[in-house]
Amino acid sequence: MSDRAEVDRLVMETLRHYGRIDILINNAGVMSVGDEPAMQLEDYEKSLQTHFWGPYYTINAVLPYMKAQSSGRIVNISSIGGKISVPHMLPYSAGKFALVGLSEGMHSTLRKEGVKVTTVVPGLMRTGSPRNVTVKGAHEEEYAWFKIADSLPFSSMDPERAAVKILMACRRGDAALILTLSAKLMTALHGLFPGFTGQVLSTVTRFLPESQNTTAKKGYEVESAASQNALTESTDEQAYRNNEY
Numbered sequence: 001m002s003d004r005a006e007v008d009r010l011v012m013e014t015l016r017h018y019g020r021i022d023i024l025i026n027n028a029g030v031m032s033v034g035d036e037p038a039m040q041l042e043d044y045e046k047s048l049q050t051h052f053w054g055p056y057y058t059i060n061a062v063l064p065y066m067k068a069q070s071s072g073r074i075v076n077i078s079s080i081g082g083k084i085s086v087p088h089m090l091p092y093s094a095g096k097f098a099l100v101g102l103s104e105g106m107h108s109t110l111r112k113e114g115v116k117v118t119t120v121v122p123g124l125m126r127t128g129s130p131r132n133v134t135v136k137g138a139h140e141e142e143y144a145w146f147k148i149a150d151s152l153p154f155s156s157m158d159p160e161r162a163a164v165k166i167l168m169a170c171r172r173g174d175a176a177l178i179l180t181l182s183a184k185l186m187t188a189l190h191g192l193f194p195g196f197t198g199q200v201l202s203t204v205t206r207f208l209p210e211s212q213n214t215t216a217k218k219g220y221e222v223e224s225a226a227s228q229n230a231l232t233e234s235t236d237e238q239a240y241r242n243n244e245y
Helices: 004-018 041-068 090-113 139-151 159-172 181-192 194-207 230-241
Strands: 023-026 072-077 115-122 176-179
Touching: 004 041, 023 041, 023 159, 041 072, 041 090, 041 115, 072 090, 072 159, 090 115, 115 159, 115 181, 139 230, 159 176, 176 181, 181 194
Parallel strands: 023 072, 072 115, 115 176
Antiparallel strands: none
16 A cells, blocks of 8 residues: 555556445554664654555545545544554654544545545554564564563453444544543543653653664564463464464
8 A cells, every 4th residue: 555556556446346435444554663773764664654655545546536426434543653652663653643643634624525534543452463563672572562562451452343343433434433441541641641641651661671773573583481471372362363474
């Protein structure tokens, strides 16, 4: 979806086959985990290309047809990282913040033309995807904290349950949907007390591993005893279930 020509080709093929486009769901994502000094320009460019420009291309490709039929649903799946900048995930948050701004603006702009845009802000999803994240810095330590956080039941959600909620929000044409209780609480707290949440996140950052190592590795390449334990078994099971291997 980061290739504009490919996006245009896909839209035209869809129109030839079905005759119309009623729903567009933007759900692509790339994730880099690591200390800020370990991140490079390419990490930010890749994040923005995937999280902002990709959805921008697809939206612009389908909009003329949705406007012509005076109807359509667009769902942009961002992240809690698009509302609160998550420590050691700065390129990811930069891209997701950009998507939230685009999506919320599109909602207010396009509603009068019959096109309803929904911004989805999930917390962590139990999809098994941590093994495919890009890890920089102190590889094993970075991956361990991320995988454990993804595995905790109070901070993550089952993807099937999330999918049902997203489809219901799409059908209703909701402006926004925040998934997981922790994401709702964090978003509300940050909206009311941004200075406080900034202090909390700064404190969290002090406990995360420091490193300027720019070498990129995949999560599955840096598994350790810390990332393979009873807490993370559910994430490994979901990885098999969702074809993350």
